[in-house]
Amino acid sequence: MKSSILVFPGTNRERDVAHALVRAGSAEPAYVWHHDTSLPPSDLIVVPGGFAHGDYLRCGAMAARSPIMPAVIEAAAKGVPILGICNGFQVLCESGLLPGALMRNAALKFVCRDVTLEVATSDSPFTHSLAKGHRMTVPVAHHDGNYFADPETLKALEDGDRVAFRYVDNPNGSINDIAGILSENRRVLGMMPHPENATDPKIGRIDGQGLFTAIATALEGAAA
Amino acid sequence: MxxxxxxxxxxxxxxxxxxxxxxxxxxxxxxxxxxxxxxxVIELDLADTDEAAARAKVEEMCKKLLANTVIENYAIELSA
Structure with missing residues (x-):
């Protein structure tokens, strides 16, 4: 599996994602700078967490208009799986690859702690080997993770089985306890929690590993 | 403007x-x-002198970057 990880000024979880992907069997991922205008051949594109462009204007707003993004949008149209985590989820919403928006946490505080998620659908390359209802405990670290979508968009997400993860105990006020959503073709996943930071027994939990293993098996299967 | x-x-x-x-x-x-x-409030100092052209340009800026129309409205005020 060949993966590309986007890097913006202020991105800070790119190595964490790379570590998780390599543990799941990926080749060493390529880091792609935001000023680049093309991607190397990729079976997976990751938009990692951090604070791209200092979160100025709106989280992810400027990153979503970076020179690299037209190539990402083109890859998405071809069905290349895209995973956006935390700030990456914000970038994907700002770029229009996912619907809705991430707003300031309802309690206005930055939340940095472990949360428990429930898998809401197994129907995606990211969750196919995780049973619906499966629980995993992974960290969150964000100030703007309060997912919002208008009633029509929300209905389309719910009716289309496009909520990938829900919080068991909502930390940020997200509508319908949404922690992660899928695009209409189910190939783009955005989520606020950090599964990549729960993939190595050396730092505690490995609950997040299942997601990366699922991606690796889905993509290796597709390549074979 | x-x-x-x-x-x-x-x-x-x-x-x-x-x-x-x-x-x-x-x-x-x-x-x-x-x-x-x-x-x-975002203040812009523009080289344009024509009001209609300036308005059209700022409108495009709002749609592309300054506002997220999923959650936000915007209003443009021009002065010489």
Missing amino acids: KAKVHVTLKNGVLDPQGKAIHNALGSLGFEGVDEVRQGK
């Missing part, structure tokens, strides 16, 4: 910051405040 862009949250979008300001005003003793909504 100068342009002032007012970006505000759409009706129905929860504004936790506005709520916090509302609470703070209440604890300072300001009564009779029914609601507080927080937005932002």
Whole structure:
């Protein structure tokens, strides 16, 4: 599996994602700078967490208009799986690859702690080997993770089985306890929690590993 | 020309910051405040001298970057 990880000024979880992907069997991922205008051949594109462009204007707003993004949008149209985590989820919403928006946490505080998620659908390359209802405990670290979508968009997400993860105990006020959503073709996943930071027994939990293993098996299967 | 862009949250979008300001005003003793909504103002100094052209340009800036129309409305104010 060949993966590309986007890097913006202020991105800070790119190595964490790379570590998780390599543990799941990926080749060493390529880091792609935001000023680049093309991607190397990729079976997976990751938009990692951090604070791209200092979160100025709106989280992810400027990153979503970076020179690299037209190539990402083109890859998405071809069905290349895209995973956006935390700030990456914000970038994907700002770029229009996912619907809705991430707003300031309802309690206005930055939340940095472990949360428990429930898998809401197994129907995606990211969750196919995780049973619906499966629980995993992974960290969150964000100030703007309060997912919002208008009633029509929300209905389309719910009716289309496009909520990938829900919080068991909502930390940020997200509508319908949404922690992660899928695009209409189910190939783009955005989520606020950090599964990549729960993939190595050396730092505690490995609950997040299942997601990366699922991606690796889905993509290796597709390549074979 | 100068342009002032007012970006505000759409009706129905929860504004936790506005709520916090509302609470703070209440604890300072300001009564009779029914609601507080927080937005932002972006000031632009433009080379354009034609109002219609400037408005069209700022409109495009709002749609592409300055506002997220999923959650925000914008209003443009131009002055010489």
